[in-house]
Amino acid sequence: MRLLASQIAAATGGTLHGPDVTVDSASIDSRTARPGQLFVPIVAARDGHDFIPSAVAAGAPVYLTDRTPDPAVAATAVQVADTAEALADIGRHVRAGLPGSVVGVTGSVGKTSTKDLLAGVLATTFRTAASEKSFNNELGLPLTLLGAPDDTEAVVLEMGARGVGHIAQLCSIASPNVGVLTRVEAVHLEMFGSFENIAKAKGELVESLPADGLAVLNADHPIVAAMAPRTTARVLTYGIAEGADVRATDIVLDDELRASFTLHTPWGTTAVRLGARGEHQVGNALAAAAAGGGVGVPIEKIAEGLLGADLSGLRMEMSTTAAGATIINDSYNANPTSMGAGLSALARIDARRRFAVLGTMAELGADSDAAHRGVAEQAAALGVTVIAVDEPAYGDGVTHVSGIDAAVAALGELGEGDAVLIKGSRVAALERVADALS
Numbered sequence: 001m002r003l004l005a006s007q008i009a010a011a012t013g014g015t016l017h018g019p020d021v022t023v024d025s026a027s028i029d030s031r032t033a034r035p036g037q038l039f040v041p042i043v044a045a046r047d048g049h050d051f052i053p054s055a056v057a058a059g060a061p062v063y064l065t066d067r068t069p070d071p072a073v074a075a076t077a078v079q080v081a082d083t084a085e086a087l088a089d090i091g092r093h094v095r096a097g098l099p100g101s102v103v104g105v106t107g108s109v110g111k112t113s114t115k116d117l118l119a120g121v122l123a124t125t126f127r128t129a130a131s132e133k134s135f136n137n138e139l140g141l142p143l144t145l146l147g148a149p150d151d152t153e154a155v156v157l158e159m160g161a162r163g164v165g166h167i168a169q170l171c172s173i174a175s176p177n178v179g180v181l182t183r184v185e186a187v188h189l190e191m192f193g194s195f196e197n198i199a200k201a202k203g204e205l206v207e208s209l210p211a212d213g214l215a216v217l218n219a220d221h222p223i224v225a226a227m228a229p230r231t232t233a234r235v236l237t238y239g240i241a242e243g244a245d246v247r248a249t250d251i252v253l254d255d256e257l258r259a260s261f262t263l264h265t266p267w268g269t270t271a272v273r274l275g276a277r278g279e280h281q282v283g284n285a286l287a288a289a290a291a292g293g294g295v296g297v298p299i300e301k302i303a304e305g306l307l308g309a310d311l312s313g314l315r316m317e318m319s320t321t322a323a324g325a326t327i328i329n330d331s332y333n334a335n336p337t338s339m340g341a342g343l344s345a346l347a348r349i350d351a352r353r354r355f356a357v358l359g360t361m362a363e364l365g366a367d368s369d370a371a372h373r374g375v376a377e378q379a380a381a382l383g384v385t386v387i388a389v390d391e392p393a394y395g396d397g398v399t400h401v402s403g404i405d406a407a408v409a410a411l412g413e414l415g416e417g418d419a420v421l422i423k424g425s426r427v428a429a430l431e432r433v434a435d436a437l438s
Contacts, residue, residue, distance in 0.1 A: 001025070001094045001148050005062045005076045008038065011093035012086040017069045018076030021061045025147040026087070028139055035059025038146070040087045042139065048083070084139065091142025091173045098145075100126060100153040101295045102174055105287075106160070106167055106205050107182025107224075108198060109337045111136070112312050113276060114182055114284040115158045120309025121292035124301035126153035133312055134332075136160035141170050154295070161201045162191045171208035179205040179233070180216040180291050182284065184223045187335040189365030199223055209233035216290045219244035220283065236266075236294050238286040246290040248272075248282050256318060257328075257345050263289060268299045273307050277316040277328075279348075280341035314431055316345065321437055324416030326351065329434040330423045334361045339375045342423045347382040351419035354384045357407050357433050359424020360391040369393045384421075387411065389428060404432045411437075 002024050009016040026038040030051035033039055039055035041048025041064065052063050056075040064086050069077035080086040095102065101122075105115045112134050119130035129148035131140060136158035148155055159170045184199045192198045206215045206227050213233035218224040220239035228235045238246040248261040257277040263270050263286075274285055288309075289302045297305070314332035321327060326349055330342045339361065346354050356379055364371050372393035379386045379398075386398035387410045394400070401410050407430075411420065420437070424430040 001097075001146055001152075002150055003038075003090070003094075003146075005078060007093070008062065008064075008090055009078045012064075012078065012080045012089045014064070014078040014080040014086060016076070016078055021076050023062050026090070026143055027055065027060070028087075028143065030055040030058065033058040033060050036061065038090075039063040040083055041065065042084055087142050088138060088173050091145045092175075094142075094145040094148070095173065095175050098148070098152060098155060101155070101178050102176045103154070103156045103178040103180060103291055104159045104171065104174060104176035104205050104208075105156065105180045105182070106158070106202050107180075107218075108185035108187045108202070109335060110182040110280070110284045110287075111158050111160070112332075113281060113315060114180060114287045115156050116311045117276065117281075117285050117288035117306055117309045118180065118291050119156045121288050121297055121302050121305030122154045122156065122295070124305045125292075125297045127151050128154045128156065130156040131158040134158060134160070138166075138169060138173070142173055145174065159205060162188070164192070164197050164201045165204070167201055167204040168208065171205060176205070176208065177210055177213040178216065178291055178295060179209050179213070179231075180287050181205060181224050181227065182218060182287060183221050183337065185335060185337045186364070186367060187337070188363045189367060190363045203227045203230050206231040206233070214291070214294045216287055216294065218283065218287065234294075236290045238290040239283065244286075246286050246293065248286055251279065251282055253279055253348060255350070257316070257348060259285075263299070263303065265289060265293050265299060265302075267293050270299050270303050272303045275307050275309060276311055277318060278341060278345045280338075280345075281316075316342075317434075319434075319438060321414060323414060325414035325418040325420060325437070327434055327437055328419070328421045329431060330421060331359075331428070331430040331434065332426065334359065334423050334425045335364070336361065336371045336375060339423060340378060342421050343375070343379055343382055343384060346384060346419060346421040349419045352417035354382070354419050354421075355387060355411055356384050356421040356423065357387045357389060357411070357430060358391070358394065359389045359428025359430045360393075362425035362427050389424065389430065389433075391424075391428075404430075404436060407433050408436045
């Protein structure tokens with residue numbers, strides 16, 4: 001979104017130092033800064049102000065600062081009280097100028113895939129911008145708004161939370177008029193403290209919606225469906241359950257784990273084929289279909305968008321090794337629900353041997369050990385051999401190893417008829433196993 005430095009100063013209550021030049025987006029990382037971007041130095045474990053010269057050298061014509069600007073830095077400065085707060089204020093300014101739909105997507109699981117699928121659906125009909133990767137916090141969300149092209153007609157924003165009040169904060173920046181809620185699960189309990197707090201936090205999205213807005217709720221998940229009274233907005237439900245406004249029937253998976261189904265909506269019925277892998281993606285696709293149809297995407301375009309959506313990486317990526325083994329790289333993140341979905345997908349593959357290379361499921365709090373043992377038990381019931389990487393909580397009956405090389409060695413010689421699922425929380429970085437195997 002093109003902004004003058006003077007507009008940035010006005011939006012933030014800051015002071016302009018230097019020429020009134022234009023920016024078209026923003027960056028908080030000097031290593032990826034490019035010409036035309038506003039540089040926002042964030043004060044955290046490292047002080048972003050130290051990297052202002054590098055960002056300017058990379059082409060940033062304007063930067064924020066909470067200090068007296070250095071005259072030796074050859075760029076326009078906007079001096080503010082707090083750079084992170086100023087970034088949020090710029091996001092609010094951009095949001096106020098957006099004429100179309102702004103969609104917030106949240107939930108304990110599935111929000112990134114739902115965001116990607118919905119962006120694909122909306123892009124068939126509207127000029128659409130969406131959060132990159134999982135840019136879903138108080139920094140990533142305004143960066144997405146600032147990065148939206150000037151002619152944007154719809155924006156899809158993933159919203160994450162570390163505790164009660166965080167999604168409300170994001171909504172104060174983005175002012176969504178459409179809210180999509182996937183599922184509420186017992187994940188990130190270390191941060192939230194209780195399941196009730198997770199449900200309270202996720203529901204802040206539907207509470208924020210205006211009366212003329214739209215809430216899209218999961219009919220298959222009672223806790224989410226029960227949030228309807230928390231909003232004055234119109235409600236559309238989605239799911240497999242009879243009575244959902246947007247439903248799927250006749251679900252079939254192909255050999256590549258891509259689902260096809262019949263989509264039933266208030267706007268008609270059509271056949272759908274997904275580009276995303278895994279039966280669990282059907283629910284995410286239904287959420288995207290409900291939100292897209294609710295803002296005016298024709299049903300035939302919904303089907304087109306679901307098939308062609310560009311999905312974020314490290315999520316159910318399937319490949320074949322030179323020796324013929326099937327690799328499912330689902331290593332972006334993990335919790336008990338997504339682990340179960342991944343194992344179920346693995347079990348559907350026609351294979352003589354099935355392995356799961358599993359890393360830790362982080363931030364589960366007091367339930368962590370039991371959750372890891374439960375995943376191991378599910379794998380055993382499905383006939384899957386588990387190789388646990390640096391996580392003893394998976395318990396007995398699995399192969400425990402330390403490090404990526406040991407995990408690859410434990411798999412042994414793989415060939416045609418072998419299938420391997422690779423999954424763990426981000427801290428485990430198990431994509432390195434997939435890289436080694438390929």
